[in-house]
Amino acid sequence: MYVLIKDLPQHIGQEVTLRGWLYNKRGHKKLRFLILRDGTGLCQAVCFRPDLDEAAWNAADQATQETSLEVTGVVNPVDEEHHAPGGVELAVGSVRLVQVPADDYPITPKEHGVDFLMRNRHLWLRSQRQWHLIRLRNEVIFALRKFYYDRGFVCFDSPILTGAIGESAGSLFELEYFDLGSAYLAQTGQLYQEAAIMAHRNTFCFGPTFRAEKSKTRKHLTEFWMLEAEMAYCSHDESLQLQEDMVVYVVRWCLEQCGDALAEVGRDLAPLERAAEGRFERLLYRDAVKLLQKKGSDIQFGEDLGAPEETILGAEFDRPVFVCNYPRAVKAFYMKRNPDDPETVLCADLIATEDHGEIIGGSAREDDIDLLMERIAQEGLPAESYEWYLDLRRYGSVPHAGFGLGLERLVKYVGGLPHIREACCFPRMMEKLYP
RNA sequence: UCCGGCGUAGCUCAACGGUAGAGCGGGUGGCUGUUAACCACUAGGUUACAGGUUCGAGUCCUGUCGCCGGAGCCA
Incomplete structure (x- = not known):
């Protein structure tokens, strides 16, 4: 048998x-x-x-x-x-x-270097730690889909091949597209989600996204999976609550279902158990700058938070923290102007504990067509490409909000991993295309 | 792209400018309860590549390539 x-x-x-x-x-x-x-x-x-x-x-x-x-x-x-x-x-x-293998198996029960293991990723996957991490990733994916399915969200997959559209054009993978010139691998499915919610109310997409940035850090992949949720008639505060509920749900799920994996990778459970309680702090960007200055950072109002700032904030709070309402200039054109503080936009990044950094970025979307067109012009974006997007404001525009969650960053955080490459099946990075 | 570090056996690493070594993995032998098993023996090298300094370079210098870490950018 x-x-x-x-x-x-x-x-x-x-x-x-x-x-x-x-x-x-x-x-x-x-x-x-x-x-x-x-x-x-x-x-x-x-x-x-x-x-x-x-x-x-x-x-x-x-x-x-x-x-x-x-x-x-x-x-x-x-x-x-x-x-x-x-x-x-x-x-x-x-x-x-x-x-019976004719040659010795390359990965022995002793230590190996990163380069060697990455070149043998196809075999490394068989090792216990890697096996558990893929199981953990699998559970995170399932928990996310269940979270949205249980709340009536519709999975609406955004296209992966797109025209020149997205947040910025500097970091797109470009390829030839028949007689239509260049196509690009999607950096975000968000704009398409905004179309989707006008049909389905609450939607999400969950698939690969591509960033051609030459990043070499432990938090970046050139190909990663992103879950982007979008909600019609949704305020910024309601969006934040949903984000918090989602992270709490996933963390609880993993604590209950992935004890073996968390033990195998030596995860300190205390930070996860605190996160599972919810009650994430919502820190205004203005206050974050003051706090950071007090902690020795020389950040000035108007500047985006860099990695050192994320590190300080991650250490300052005992569970993930939202940094809200950044200055308009450092954020994307589609973010909604903050009516109470027009210098800023209604947005938030969720910064995880233990230096895992940003795992979610989200915002309320600008629903006023005039303000939106003004911002598109300011950014020097090709207005023609955004005609369909502007239609969403012309025909029954409503307040709406959404956010994007980096899957591998979430897995990295839940697993307490030192590097994002272990949160991914076959990581794609600047210097890594094989295997 | 920028800054820093590293490149020695299949793998992980040693070796003061002076004879290239160990552990793992492989092979041979030993052992009836092992836990990254252990013990003995054994094979395995163009010290990333190209120049240079020196009586002598794995070691010092220059360049190239590769990788690692960090920055910027972001999820």
Whole structure:
């Protein structure tokens, strides 16, 4: 009977067959411990020579790291002191090799450098830490989709190939598009979400986005997944509440569902448990500048927050913090002018704790067509390209708001990861296109 | 793009300007309960590349390439 390792505790005393790969091997003359991996977990398979026929023993002997194989044996419980993974082990009766690698498996049970591991990302994925991180990412994705589905949001996927539209033209991947000149890989799906909500009220898109910026930091990818939510008849404050609820929901979900993964990567749970309580501070940009100056930063009103400022703020609060209402000049043209403080716009960035930095950026959108056209002109953007976008203000414009969440940044934060590359399946960075 | 750092065995790293080494992985042998198993033996090198200084360069200098970290930009 073929069984998955995760289901072994339900088969104690039975003879089962595991199909997987050899993760590691230890042994004596008459006793071999095969650590098997089958994609659902790890299992120790014990080969005791007198219990195996010659062929099976030789097979166990020949299996090297990452040999694919089938192992049949009886499932036994394991006492505390031997602590095998999963609390069970397999008393092996027979072994069948599927494929034995001709060359040594490159990733050994010792330490490796980042460059080497990234070049072997396709194999690195099999390692325990990476396996758990992809599981964590999977749970974050599921929690996000469930959060929006439960609230009646419609998944409306924005196009990935676009004309020259977006926040800025300096960081777009450009490609030839038949006879229509250049197309660009989308940097954001937001403008399309604004069209979508006029049809569906509340929508989100969740897909890859592309930034051609030559960033070399632990927070940047050139290809990353972004969830962008947009809500019609929604105030800025209501948007902030939704963002907070979303982060709280995901963090709680992961605390409940991903204990193994969080333990595997050594995540300090205390900051997550505080975040799971909600009550994120909403700090005005004006106050943030004063606070930062008090903490030794030489930031002036009117300047955007840089990485050092994010670090200070991340350390100042014990849970994620919203920085609200930035000066108009440093933010995108579509953000709504703050009626109470016209120098600023109604927007917010969510800064995570422990130097994980910005994980959400959002705003109320300018719904007044005249103000919007004024801003498009100020930014020197090609007005023709935005005609359809302006139509959204011409035909039943309503107050609305939305935000974008960086998936890998959220996974990095939840997992407490030192670098964003581990939050992504095959990270794309400036110097990384292989594998 | 800018600033800083690094490049030595398949991998991770040592080596004062003076004979290139260890651990892991591989191979051979030993061991009936291992936990990144252990013990013994063994193979494995154009010290990133190109110049230069020096009696002598892995080490110092110049250039190129590659990578890492940070900045800007952002999620």
